[in-house]
Amino acid sequence: MNKIKTLVFGSLHSGYSLLFELLKGDLSSYVDVRGVISDDLHQTCLDSPERKWQYGFTPEEERMVIDLALRHNIDVYTGNVNTANFLNQYKMWNPELCFSACFGQIFNEELFSHPEYGFYNFHPSGETWPSYRGPQPFEGIMNDRLDHFYISAHVVDAKPDNGLRIARSRNIPIMPNMDIDGLNKIASQHVGELTRDIVLSIAKKKLNPFI
Structure with missing residues (x-):
């Protein structure tokens, strides 16, 4: 079976968990991670300065996704994804499946409409969906004094x-x-657990079961 050409957009702990799940264990027999797009947490193209990284991060945390990708000889991109240069690279990768977790830029339609098997993001939420949209979901969850929350995977x-x-x-x-x-x-x-569920659902059926 041909592996599914996959891209990962992610940073910090959730991005690391996502990439780790794809590279380790049996999922690696289903997916071929062609590229990793991670945030330079100091760049101006991030969609909001109020995202998770406002709470501080160590140099190791800042690079954890990048370093994991490089250890597996995967191409890494850290610039603006809404440029002609990135779109050209994206088309060269020609992804069939994309995942995003803790990524600081908004995707345009040329990106999210391309993958045959879908483009999915992971976001903290409450019981209902959508909920706690935007760059500060945990502030809303804490302000509402919830005693639990969820991670939702969405198109x-x-x-x-x-x-x-x-x-x-x-x-x-x-x-x-x-x-x-x-x-x-x-x-x-x-995030890692949900990634596994989605990949196995797609790989075993060889179609997009979610749309």
Whole structure:
């Protein structure tokens, strides 16, 4: 069986969990990760300065996705994804499947409409969907004093954090005195689990079962 040509858009812990799941274990027999697009967390093309990285990160965390990709000899891009240069590279990669987790740029239609098997994002949410849209979902979750939350996997479309939800994690408890950095880290584990479920659903059917 030909492997599914895949791109990963991601940063920090959730991006790392996503990429790790694709590269390790049996999923690597289903997907060929052609490229990794990660944020330079200091660049001006990020869609909001209020995203998760406002809470600080170590140099190791900043590069964790990039370094994992390079250790596996995968092409890495850290610039603006809404440029002609990136679109040319994207077409050269010709992805059949794309995933995004903790990525700081908004995708245009030329990107999210291209992959045959879909373009999916992972986003924290409540019971309903869409919920807590935008760059600060954990602030909303904490302000509403929830005792648990979910990670929702959804189809990427023109409206951020809004497309059809295709999967949801089990409920993730919020421990007493847990801060937003802690929520980010426990959420990342569930990104990997959902990634596995989606890839296996697609690979075994060899079609997009979600649209």
